Amino acid sequence: MSAITFAYDVRFKAQFDLSNQEFSLSGTLRPQSLDEITPSLALLRDSINRVSGVFYINVRRLAQMNNTAFHAFARVMLDASRARPDMRFIIVTSSVVGWTTEKFGRLSQVEPGIKVQEYDADFYPGQSFLEEGGFIPVLRTQTKMTWRHERNILPRHGMRSGIYMADICCGIGDFAALVQKEFKPARIVALDHSRSSLAYARRVASEFKISGIEYIYGDASEMLLEDNQFDLVTCRHSLQIFDRPALILKEMYRICKPGGRVYVTNEKISQCLGEPRGESIEWTYDELSKLFAHFKMDLELGPKSRHYLMDAGFDDVRAESFMVTNLDGDPQDFADVIQAWEDTFAGEMSQKRGDPPEFIEQFRKGFQDHILAALHPKGYAGWPIWVASGRKPL
Amino acid sequence: MSPNLTHDTTTDHDFHIMVQIDMEMGAFNSDWTHCDYIATFLARTISHNRPDSVLFANLFSSALNELLEITFRSDHVGGTFVCKISRRGNIERVELTFTCSEDERDFFKQAVARVRSSDAESDYMSSLSDAPDLSRNMLLVELAVSYNAAVSLTTLSDDTISLVVDLPLGGLTH
Numbered sequence: 001m002s003a004i005t006f007a008y009d010v011r012f013k014a015q016f017d018l019s020n021q022e023f024s025l026s027g028t029l030r031p032q033s034l035d036e037i038t039p040s041l042a043l044l045r046d047s048i049n050r051v052s053g054v055f056y057i058n059v060r061r062l063a064q065m066n067n068t069a070f071h072a073f074a075r076v077m078l079d080a081s082r083a084r085p086d087m088r089f090i091i092v093t094s095s096v097v098g099w100t101t102e103k104f105g106r107l108s109q110v111e112p113g114i115k116v117q118e119y120d121a122d123f124y125p126g127q128s129f130l131e132e133g134g135f136i137p138v139l140r141t142q143t144k145m146t147w148r149h150e151r152n153i154l155p156r157h158g159m160r161s162g163i164y165m166a167d168i169c170c171g172i173g174d175f176a177a178l179v180q181k182e183f184k185p186a187r188i189v190a191l192d193h194s195r196s197s198l199a200y201a202r203r204v205a206s207e208f209k210i211s212g213i214e215y216i217y218g219d220a221s222e223m224l225l226e227d228n229q230f231d232l233v234t235c236r237h238s239l240q241i242f243d244r245p246a247l248i249l250k251e252m253y254r255i256c257k258p259g260g261r262v263y264v265t266n267e268k269i270s271q272c273l274g275e276p277r278g279e280s281i282e283w284t285y286d287e288l289s290k291l292f293a294h295f296k297m298d299l300e301l302g303p304k305s306r307h308y309l310m311d312a313g314f315d316d317v318r319a320e321s322f323m324v325t326n327l328d329g330d331p332q333d334f335a336d337v338i339q340a341w342e343d344t345f346a347g348e349m350s351q352k353r354g355d356p357p358e359f360i361e362q363f364r365k366g367f368q369d370h371i372l373a374a375l376h377p378k379g380y381a382g383w384p385i386w387v388a389s390g391r392k393p394l
Numbered sequence: 395m396s397p398n399l400t401h402d403t404t405t406d407h408d409f410h411i412m413v414q415i416d417m418e419m420g421a422f423n424s425d426w427t428h429c430d431y432i433a434t435f436l437a438r439t440i441s442h443n444r445p446d447s448v449l450f451a452n453l454f455s456s457a458l459n460e461l462l463e464i465t466f467r468s469d470h471v472g473g474t475f476v477c478k479i480s481r482r483g484n485i486e487r488v489e490l491t492f493t494c495s496e497d498e499r500d501f502f503k504q505a506v507a508r509v510r511s512s513d514a515e516s517d518y519m520s521s522l523s524d525a526p527d528l529s530r531n532m533l534l535v536e537l538a539v540s541y542n543a544a545v546s547l548t549t550l551s552d553d554t555i556s557l558v559v560d561l562p563l564g565g566l567t568h
Contacts, residue, residue: 064452106519107522214448216447
């Protein structure tokens with residue numbers, strides 16, 4: 001990558017990447033006068049002069065920009081678009097920031113050669129399956145089943161009353177609500193990239209009179225949350241459905257206080273088990289792992305969590321596992337979860353991959369056998385989860 | 395900077411005062427970064443019970459910072475600078491009270507009149523398209539266009555004005 005970077009007083013950064021023909025601005029840009037941003041404006045002009053075709057202006061991580069700066073950068077873009085009608089200017093914004101899409105969007109009303117693209121859910125290949133599959137009741141049941149274990153495990157990984165905590169990829173927010181009731185942190189920020197899940201979380205919190213949880217919209221790989229804020233940052237069952245888990249860990253590391261901990265849970269889905277009919281169950285979960293891999297999700301990530309945490313710079317990494325089973329509570333809960341998995345994974349996902357009917361039939365059978373094992377009077381059905389946490393060095 | 399922070403529970407017009415900062419105008423104007431610090435601090439302070447606290451804080455900080463920058467650039471005549479923030483439902487009211495010269499009062503009157511004109515949006519778009527630099531009196535227009543802000547001006551005495559801006563950001567979620 002050929003990149004030129006200019007940083008002013010570490011509040012903002014202007015950067016040009018020639019190989020991607022991308023100029024990016026990030027941070028907070030509130031100059032008193034144009035003199036303060038002259039080098040960045042010059043970099044933008046020079047960058048445009050060095051390329052042809054499509055030129056990207058990336059403002060995804062631009063949290064703040066005052067009108068003095070906006071007007072100056074807009075002027076350069078508008079002038080360049082007028083002078084270079086052969087070029088296309090694409091401004092890449094993030095829906096998380098809240099103001100960039102609309103404000104930069106006005107430039108495309110002035111100059112048609114300038115377009116705005118809101119970078120969005122492409123980083124979450126699994127999100128649409130989970131949102132559109134009527135998955136919410138299942139997620140609630142899953143959390144109920146895992147909570148029986150995690151409520152005892154969490155204190156070994158930094159959970160205690162009075163802490164500042166963030167739950168990243170909070171989904172429908174039920175884990176945050178349980179933590180609030182059980183451990184009473186001083187502050188919980190629960191972040192997710194699904195509008196429908198957050199709407200559900202806020203509605204439940206309102207109906208159940210749960211206060212003190214800030215449900216916020218955000219991109220786990222580029223959060224607006226500031227550095228070194230939280231004593232504990234949790235991220236459950238989400239690294240595994242993200243095609244670049246190291247990016248999320250890097251952000252969790254950033255927002256975690258030095259001495260605080262980051263806690264993750266993930267599966268190794270091929271290890272789901274049951275008896276009777278263990279062979280059929282094993283085949284289906286092996287295939288489920290491959291199906292997720294096809295959509296760039298690693299449902300085998302669980303035991304790799306320790307490695308990921310160490311690579312991300314954490315120390316005092318702790319890892320353990322637990323098994324959710326049909327014996328934990330009502331076996332029907334376990335069966336309901338597996339049924340929902342079958343509906344979504346052997347239904348929509350498998351069809352989307354283009355699997356033949358005979359494969360789907362066998363794929364479904366393993367889920368049905370897992371349900372049978374869960375409900376069988378002498379049966380045993382298990383769903384293993386791996387837990388890991390690491391400390392951000394002081 | 396050593397601003398006075400006061401909290402109160404009553405105000406006129408059904409607005410509930412949340413926080414107020416009083417500073418000597420000279421102290422406020424001694425450092426440009428006061429605008430950023432105050433905007434960021436106040437936005438965070440009042441954001442926690444909004445539906446999406448981070449989104450709200452980011453937008454409110456952006457709008458408040460512009461208002462503080464407008465004040466910073468005004469031709470003041472000393473005295474006290476007051477930044478008061480109140481809430482009614484989904485609306486945050488920002489009241490900036492400061493001393494200024496007669497020319498400045500006229501400037502603010504014209505700027506507020508421009509915001510209230512029926513073609514504020516096209517006014518702003520023309521400025522964006524053609525003006526080589528951003529004129530100071532377009533800043534309030536930009537707030538009205540970008541944040542649907544309502545702006546008014548009160549003259550409190552011969553040399554003191556109060557710029558009142560209502561920002562309907564409280565109900566926003568993604």
